[in-house]
Amino acid sequence: MADTPTLYAAFAARIDAALAALEMEGALPPGTPRTNVSLEPPRDPAHGDLATNAAMVLAKQAKTNPRALAEKIVEKLSGDPLLTGAEIAGPGFINLRLADRNWVTELEAIAAAGTDYGRSTKGAGRRVNIEYVSANPTGPMHMGHCRGAVVGDALAALLEFGGHEVTREYYVNDAGAQVQVLARSAHVRYREALGEVVGEIPAGLYPGDYLVPLGQALAAEFGDRYAAAPEAEWLDLFRERSVAAMMDMIRADLALLGIHHAVFASEAELQRAGKPAAAEAWLRGHDLVFDGVLEAPKGKVLEDWEAVELPLFRSTRFGDDQDRPIRKSDGNWTYFGADLAYHMQKAEGADELIDIWGADHAGTVKRIKAAVEALAEGEGRPIPFDVKLVQMVALLRDGEPVKMSKRSGNFVTLAEVVEEVGKDVVRFTMLTRKPEAQMEFDFAKVVEASKDNPVFYVQYAHARISSTLRKAKEQGLGPDGGALDRLGQPELALVKLAAQFPREVEAAAQAREPHRIAFYLYDLAAAFHAFWNMGNDDPALRIITEDAALTQARLFLAVQIGQVVRNGLALLGVEAVEEL
């Protein structure tokens, strides 16, 4: 696994060396912090290939004005054979122009790294546990789960590419009241499968048809043994069978999206192992859990409210609005009580935790962060913990809202959507918005997507490259890096954009924003299509020309652009197709 310094990093080092030299000469005070110095490609390509703000940031400490300092920096940089220009511009930017051979070298670097191009070792040695989806095991995945699933999965891939050791984890809530309801619902379907006429599914139970096969399976396994038996005889058994069946279904749904978790952690097992009790004991020992009474909730009318003494976690000490119960009055763990123990369990095998949650759980972020902070103390080490919220997705069909309600059993399932529009469209669409903003997902638009959908645009670029290679092969030509000096400015412009991939990956991983990769790929595809189109107007600019050596160099370029597209799409979990 190569972690060759990026072109960008190489020049950042040059700037740094120039500043160090100025320090030696006394032009800068010794030990001047350079953390605010940046080096990035300017928005406007006319400003060169890279620009640094060094002079502006450091002018004050150098006791001079930005332009004067810039001149000194430029002086240090002059004579570098890899630079063809260093100009001072605007308020004190230094614009660098890189010699063409830099880009040729970078093109060769892409070829050498292949699927590893863009990979970094920044996160080496860091074990990150990322928990996402964690939908309740009471039914199939619906579209409400989809965004978090895709964002979490792409983020996991991104962090992995950034060198982290990533665990993809799913928390199975198989211990609460909901799975009891599930078991009872399954029992109704079981009786139905035995020939009983059950009619309407009783209120409060899950009415969905997806439980019919489960009822049949239970009937086949147990015959009529539990048909008339009291609940106590079958509830646990049916719950176990039902959860297992639902999880099979959910795993299958996730597989449709290409998502595979490494760990499915069971809440019931967690409780059997005594983890919540252990956490409570430790917290009580540190006066972080006490028996207290909650105030009645504000802004909501509850006719059956009564004050009860419960074991409360002092989350207010960590900025929460209220202390939170970890057990119910019946002695069972609350969701939160189990969840805080679960986070400690995750932390046992990780240096860092990430949760991906739906925005409807935003209200519980503070308490869980408080809990992890508190328990990290017991662990004797800090446990960086990040909860990423993904906002709601409004499902539309021709502009009309599609209602999702699990209670009615009438909801849009993930499987239906993937069936209708395809995995790649679902994933890419979910990743072309920043997750903290709400989004609309209109079937009508996404289905007729051929025109309007970025995913095809990107895939098309890749397909075009593939088809060009096929075509060239028929003429006995293939990519060859032997004459890359034949490449001109239009080709090098593509390389410049491709060369930003490692930087984009690093930034996206650091910010934990996989959507940046989607937008980058769109830009790269656009640049490639633009290049292609130049060949329409001027045949001399086509990839395949009369000139064999030039053709081979351009094929080499095309292959590397395709490689970057593939690497990026791989991070998003989207197929890089050979043809459309």
Place this chain on the structure above:
RNA sequence: GCGCCCAUAGCUCAGCAGGAUAGAGCGUCAGAUUCCUAAUCUGAAGGCCACAGGUUCGAAUCCUGUUGGGCGCACCA
């Protein structure tokens, strides 16, 4: 009442830990097809970056307040 998220072109959205004239797609208008796939491309019009203050050399970006929208506020998960 309180907490979290959001507000950028007619519509859907970017804007990279403040940086040089604010970007893309769709839609609108004007063009390109003897072409390696036109599922593409070129150009034009279109903005008080919700509003008001503040921070500094410099703010769509950071801070405060206001307005508007979303989510949440149980011993549910």
